[in-house]
Amino acid sequence: MSQDDGPGAGPGPRSLTDDELSRLLGEQRFGALATNKSSGYPHLSTVIYTWDPGQLVVRISTIADRLKVRQLHQDPSCALYVASNDFGSYAVAEGAAELSPVSGEPGDEVGRELLAMQPRVDDEAAFLQQMVADRRLVIRLRASRLYGTALSVPAE
Numbered sequence: 713m714s715q716d717d718g719p720g721a722g723p724g725p726r727s728l729t730d731d732e733l734s735r736l737l738g739e740q741r742f743g744a745l746a747t748n749k750s751s752g753y754p755h756l757s758t759v760i761y762t763w764d765p766g767q768l769v770v771r772i773s774t775i776a777d778r779l780k781v782r783q784l785h786q787d788p789s790c791a792l793y794v795a796s797n798d799f800g801s802y803a804v805a806e807g808a809a810e811l812s813p814v815s816g817e818p819g820d821e822v823g824r825e826l827l828a829m830q831p832r833v834d835d836e837a838a839f840l841q842q843m844v845a846d847r848r849l850v851i852r853l854r855a856s857r858l859y860g861t862a863l864s865v866p867a868e
Contacts, residue, residue: 728801728860736796736803736860737763737770743794745772745851747783747809755783761792762829763805770805770853773826775846776814784809790853803860805853812850815843825850 728736743761746754757780761772770792774781784790791806815822818840826843829850833839 723864725861725863728803728862730858732801732862733803733858733860734763734765736801737792737794737805737858738765740794740796743770743792745780745853746791746793747780748787748789749783750786755779759792768805768855768858770851770855771825771829772851772853773829773848774851776849777847780851781811781849784811784851792853801860801862803858805855805858807854807856810852810854812852814847814849815840818844822848822850 741760741762743759745757745759745761747757749755757778759772759774761770763770772792788808788810789806790809791804793802793804795802812822812825815826817823818837823840823843826848827833827836827839830839
């Protein structure tokens with residue numbers, strides 16, 4: 713028996729409810745996106761994302777020539793891992809990714825979607841122009857499964 717299994721170890725991990733999972737995904741902005749390499753091994757990327765709880769969609773802004781984009785073209789299966797601030801709980805959204813077209817003209821549909829993902833933009837025209845210059849697109853992870861756990865974190 714390890715010391716973690718002994719008396720006074722506290723409650724064990726518990727599964728998060730759907731509401732708790734959605735709340736955790738909505739509270740965070742950074743996560744790790746897992747895509748699949750051709751070798752079968754996962755590829756992890758730290759990403760900034762937004763969560764749409766009504767549609768169960770994670771949106772990630774990225775540049776067209778990134779490795780994750782190439783991998784998602786080959787295999788759209790992916791997962792986003794998000795931890796709470798104290799790492800005492802985590803949520804995973806997994807599903808199939810959709811890739812938007814690259815923003816090709818300032819103010820196009822993709823540019824407007826990217827703009828909507830930003831908390832605040834002072835100069836919309838400059839932002840939309842930059843999205844075209846960067847060759848930005850949106851990864852939409854349509855979550856078909858959410859899961860996560862709250863761990864028992866001992867007090868210090």
